[in-house]
Amino acid sequence: MVSNSAKTAKLNAFPVFMRVEDRTVVIVGEGEEALAKARLLGQSAARLQIVADGPESDLVRWAADNDAELVDAGWNFAFLEKAVLVFAATGDEARDMQVVADARQAGIPVNAVDRPELCDFFTPALVNRAPVAVAIGTEGAGPVLAQMIRARIDRMLPPSLGRLATLAAGLRERVETALPKGFARRSFWRDFFGGEPARAIEAGDEARAGDAVDALFARAGAPKGHVALVGAGPGSEDLITLRAHRLLMEADVIAYDALVPDAIVSLGRRDAERIAVGKRKGCHSKTQNEINALLVELGRAGKRVVRLKSGDPLIFGRAGEEMAALRAAGIAHEIVPGVTSALAAAADFELPLTLRGVSSSLVFTTGHDLKGKSLPDWAKLAISGATVAIYMGRTNASEVSRHLAEAGLSPDTAVAVVENASLPSRRMFHGTLADLPALQHRSDLAGPVMTIIGDAVAGANFDKSQPLRARIEAAAAA
Known part of the structure; x- marks a missing residue:
C-alpha cells in the first residue's frame, strides 16, 4: 500500500520561533516597507535598529514612540556587528541585494521584503496573544492568503488567552511535582485550558481562576488505564472520526495494525509510544494472544491506549477477543467505530x-x-x-x-x-x-x-x- 504520508508536500521553509529578547534586529530602509517590518518586530522584545538614509516622517515618529534606534545613514557592513536578524526593506533591488550579500557574509539570516528569491527566512502573518503566538507562513507566495488566515484565527482566540498562558507558566512546577507524567498531566492541562480556570480568566476574575485551579488539583488522582479500540477507516486519514482523532491526541501508546497507513498513526501526539502489532495476511508480527496480553499490560500500567485497527474494529477486526481480555482484566475500554472498507x-x-x-x-x-x-x-x-x-x-x-x-x-x-x-x-x-x-x-x-x-x-x-x-x-x- 502506498502511504498518504509519502505524498505529503515538503516545506521549503521550516517554521521556528527564534529568541530575540534583548538582541539586535536590523531593519534597512526609509519608507513604508521598513515601517511595516518595524511594526511587526515591535511586537517582540528585540532591540530594533533602523538604518535609514533619509527616513520618511512616519518612520521617524514610529521609532521615537517605540524606543527603536533610528540611524540616519547609508548602509554599512559595520551595522551587522551585533545583529541576529536583518531585514532589507529599501525598495531598491541593488541596495537590498547588497544588504543580503553582507548579511550572508556575516552568517546572519536575512529577509528581503517582497523578494522571496533573496530570503533566508520569511516573516509570518502573526496572531499575538503573548506569550502565545500563532504564525502563518506561505513561503512568500501568498501574503494576502496569510493575512486572511490570520484574521480568521484572530477571531477564534480570545484576548484573554495570553493571561491564561501566563498563569499556566506559573503552575508548571506545581503540576510537575503533584502529578505523574502522562495522561494525568495532560488531563489537568486540558481541563485548565478548556474549563473553569479559562472561563474565569476570560471574565477577568483572577481570584475565581485560582480557586478553580485548586479544585483541579484536588480532583487529580492516580492515572487509570484505558484502552480504546479505534477504527482507522479504510486508509484515507480524513475519513477517521473526530472522536478517533481526539483519542489519538490523548494516547500514551498507539498499537496499530499493518494496514493502518503512517499518515493516520502520525495523527497521534509526537511523544506517544507507537507499537506495530502486524496483523496483515501472511505477516503477523504478534499473535492475537500476544496483542491481548499487551493491551492488558498497558492498561494495568495506567496508560491511555489506542488500539488502531483498519476499517471498523467490529467487522473482521477480532475486537471481540480483545474486549474479552480487557473485561476479564477489569480494564476500562471503549469502541470507536470506523468506516469499513x-x-x-x-x-x-x-x-x-x-x-x-x-x-x-x-x-x-x-x-x-x-x-x-x-x-x-x-x-x-x-x-x-x-x-x-x-x-x-x-x-x-x-x-x-x-x-x-x-x-x-x-x-x-x-x-x-x-x-x-x-x-x-x-x-x-x-x-x-x-x-x-x-x-x-x-x-x-x-x-x-x-x-x-x-x-x-x-x-x-x-x-x-x-x-x-x-x-x-x-x-x-x-
Missing part, C-alpha cells in the same frame, strides 16, 4: 449498496467463507438479491465465483473490485461473476482488495474502472 469501496464506485426494488439487504463476509465444500447460509441471500461485500477475497476469487454460480447466482451478476479503497493509489475494476476468477491471478494487487457482488452494482459509475478481463484478453490477443 466495503463502504469506502462503494463510495469510490458511487455504488448503491442497497437499491430500492433491487436489493434491500447487505452481507459482509470474507473470501475464506467460500473455501469449504459447504455453502454458507448467507449465500442464499445473495441469490435472492442481497449485495455481497467480500473482504480479503482476491486469492480465492475463483472459488467464490464457482460456489456462487453453482448455488444459482447468475454468471451475469455485476461485480465491482477496489484495491486500496479511499486512497489516491486505489485501482478499480468491474465485470461479472463469470469474470471474477481473473482477479485471482492479479498478483500486482498488493493492497487490500474489496469485492462487491450483486444486482445493485450495475448502478455504479464505471468511468474510472477497468474491465476485470482486460489483461486476459490482451494476453490472448498477443
Whole structure:
C-alpha cells in the first residue's frame, strides 16, 4: 500500500520561533516597507535598529514612540556587528541585494521584503496573544492568503488567552511535582485550558481562576488505564472520526495494525509510544494472544491506549477477543467505530449498496467463507438479491465465483473490485461473476482488495474502472 504520508508536500521553509529578547534586529530602509517590518518586530522584545538614509516622517515618529534606534545613514557592513536578524526593506533591488550579500557574509539570516528569491527566512502573518503566538507562513507566495488566515484565527482566540498562558507558566512546577507524567498531566492541562480556570480568566476574575485551579488539583488522582479500540477507516486519514482523532491526541501508546497507513498513526501526539502489532495476511508480527496480553499490560500500567485497527474494529477486526481480555482484566475500554472498507469501496464506485426494488439487504463476509465444500447460509441471500461485500477475497476469487454460480447466482451478476479503497493509489475494476476468477491471478494487487457482488452494482459509475478481463484478453490477443 502506498502511504498518504509519502505524498505529503515538503516545506521549503521550516517554521521556528527564534529568541530575540534583548538582541539586535536590523531593519534597512526609509519608507513604508521598513515601517511595516518595524511594526511587526515591535511586537517582540528585540532591540530594533533602523538604518535609514533619509527616513520618511512616519518612520521617524514610529521609532521615537517605540524606543527603536533610528540611524540616519547609508548602509554599512559595520551595522551587522551585533545583529541576529536583518531585514532589507529599501525598495531598491541593488541596495537590498547588497544588504543580503553582507548579511550572508556575516552568517546572519536575512529577509528581503517582497523578494522571496533573496530570503533566508520569511516573516509570518502573526496572531499575538503573548506569550502565545500563532504564525502563518506561505513561503512568500501568498501574503494576502496569510493575512486572511490570520484574521480568521484572530477571531477564534480570545484576548484573554495570553493571561491564561501566563498563569499556566506559573503552575508548571506545581503540576510537575503533584502529578505523574502522562495522561494525568495532560488531563489537568486540558481541563485548565478548556474549563473553569479559562472561563474565569476570560471574565477577568483572577481570584475565581485560582480557586478553580485548586479544585483541579484536588480532583487529580492516580492515572487509570484505558484502552480504546479505534477504527482507522479504510486508509484515507480524513475519513477517521473526530472522536478517533481526539483519542489519538490523548494516547500514551498507539498499537496499530499493518494496514493502518503512517499518515493516520502520525495523527497521534509526537511523544506517544507507537507499537506495530502486524496483523496483515501472511505477516503477523504478534499473535492475537500476544496483542491481548499487551493491551492488558498497558492498561494495568495506567496508560491511555489506542488500539488502531483498519476499517471498523467490529467487522473482521477480532475486537471481540480483545474486549474479552480487557473485561476479564477489569480494564476500562471503549469502541470507536470506523468506516469499513466495503463502504469506502462503494463510495469510490458511487455504488448503491442497497437499491430500492433491487436489493434491500447487505452481507459482509470474507473470501475464506467460500473455501469449504459447504455453502454458507448467507449465500442464499445473495441469490435472492442481497449485495455481497467480500473482504480479503482476491486469492480465492475463483472459488467464490464457482460456489456462487453453482448455488444459482447468475454468471451475469455485476461485480465491482477496489484495491486500496479511499486512497489516491486505489485501482478499480468491474465485470461479472463469470469474470471474477481473473482477479485471482492479479498478483500486482498488493493492497487490500474489496469485492462487491450483486444486482445493485450495475448502478455504479464505471468511468474510472477497468474491465476485470482486460489483461486476459490482451494476453490472448498477443
